[in-house]
Amino acid sequence: MLRRAGRAAVLAVVVLAALSGAVAAFDSDALTQVDVETDSTTLNVDVGADGNASWEVVYRIQLDDENRTAAFEDLAQDVASDPATYRGTFRDRMERTVAAAENATGREMSVRNVSVETRRESQPQGEYGLLVYRFAWTDFAAVDGDTVEVGDAIDQFFLDGGTTLSVSWPADYAAESVSPDADVTNENEVVWQGQRDFDAGQPRVVLVPEDQAGSGGGAGDGGDGADGGDGTTGDGTSLQFVLLLALGAMLVASAVWLFVRESGMSTPLDGDDGTAGAAPAEDSGDAPDTGADDEPDGPPAELLSNEERVLRLLEDSGGRMKQKAVAEQLDWTAAKTSQVVGDLRDEDKLDSFRLGRENVLTLPDVELEPSGPDDEE
Known part of the structure; x- marks a missing residue:
């Protein structure tokens, strides 16, 4: 019983650590090794x-059958009888996660006031059991005078399909900018819903005192700030004019790109091997031009979905590749790679097998040569 609950607690901290980018110390396979499925x-x-943040991590378990209900009741009983074990495990792993954020931001940080509880909650979809961790993360946000910038400690966050991130702030502050656009925006809160893969420099929320919001043309309430109330920006420039300029720039860029593609010229977007876009070699006349490189091999990588990028990488590698190498070449975290690979495996678009301590990915129905010891570093 305690073992089941302990492993559920490990799920909580491993997921949080993975989302915060400090995944190197954790095995993503551990996410599936629990008896209580959230x-x-x-x-x-x-x-x-002051830049300090109060965190609440809530794991919901739908109590839709006897087995799941019994498992949650076991978990709740174990948490109630031995909360110190749960708090200690969570604190230890969070401290390693926060240490990684500390190194990335250069700010001293700490984890304080860790607590854990379980409770039940009725929702329109049914009855849920909740496992809730709370803690304080000191110096989570960067503070410069009256400006508070949130997000550098969790840069390039990854939310899976069942995870929601909510950031809230004091009533006397306002969001001057939010990047990327939130799925839900309230007066003192923004919410992003998964599945979402934040880019470098995201997520970010820049907060300023409410009486300063919009005074510099930022994201204010439209009174005296970015929108002057008469269709102009703070410096009198027509908003319509600014939008037209932006649209015109986009159209020009698109036209140039299409012209280059149609004319057969190489661009930095052609291919994924980094060789396209380089100066063409002079024609020695020794070999005829076959035209093999005239057409790009599929759309540019930035126009592909995450799943398509993995499949293209496998195709370019002969149908087989180590999962770790996929993460390195795509510059993804282990957690994100595991999520995308899992989706492809569920759709029968790729297979995988263990080779020693490594996970090897293969395309279905591809005949592979026997692997040697030097294959796939």
Whole structure:
């Protein structure tokens, strides 16, 4: 019983650590090694003007059958009888996660006031059991005078399909900018829903005192800030004019790109091997031009979905590749790679097998040569 609950606690901290980018110390396979399966996760981050943040991590388990209900009741009983074990495990792993963020940001950080509880909650979809961790993360956000910038400690966050990230702030502050656009925006809160893969420099929320919001043309309430109320920006420039300029630039860029593609010229977008876009070699006349490189091999990588990028990488590698190498070549975290690979495996678009301590990915129905010891570093 305690073992089951302990492994559920490990799930909580491993998921949080993976989402925060500190995945190198964790095995993503551990995410599936639990008896209590969660249905959704909510990460609530309440940021103060001093940069400290109160975190609440809520794991929901739908109690839709006897087995899941009994498993949650076992978990709740174990947490109630030995909360110190759960708090200690969570604190230890969070401290390693926060240490990684500390190194990335250069700010001293700490984990404080860890607590854990379980409870039940009735929702329109049915009855849920909740496993809830709370803790304080000091210096989570960067503070410069009255400005608070949230997000550098969790740069390039990855939310899986069942995870929601909520960032809230004091009532006397306002969001000057939010990147990327949130799925839900309230007066003092923004919410992003998974599945979502934040880019470098994301997520970000820049907060300023409410009386300063919009004074510099930022994201204010439209009173005296970015929108002057008469269709102009703060410096009198027509908003319509600014939008037209932006649209015109996009159209020009698209036209140039199409012209280059149609004319057969190489561009930095052609191919994924980094050789396209280089100066063409002079024609020696020794070999005829076959025209093999005239057409790109499929669309540019940036126009592909995550799943398509993995499949293209496998095709270019002869149908077989180590999962670790996929993560390295695509510059993804282990957690993100595991999520995308799992989706492809569920759709029968790729297979996988263990080779020693490595996970090897293969395309279905591909005949592979026997692997040697030097294959796939």
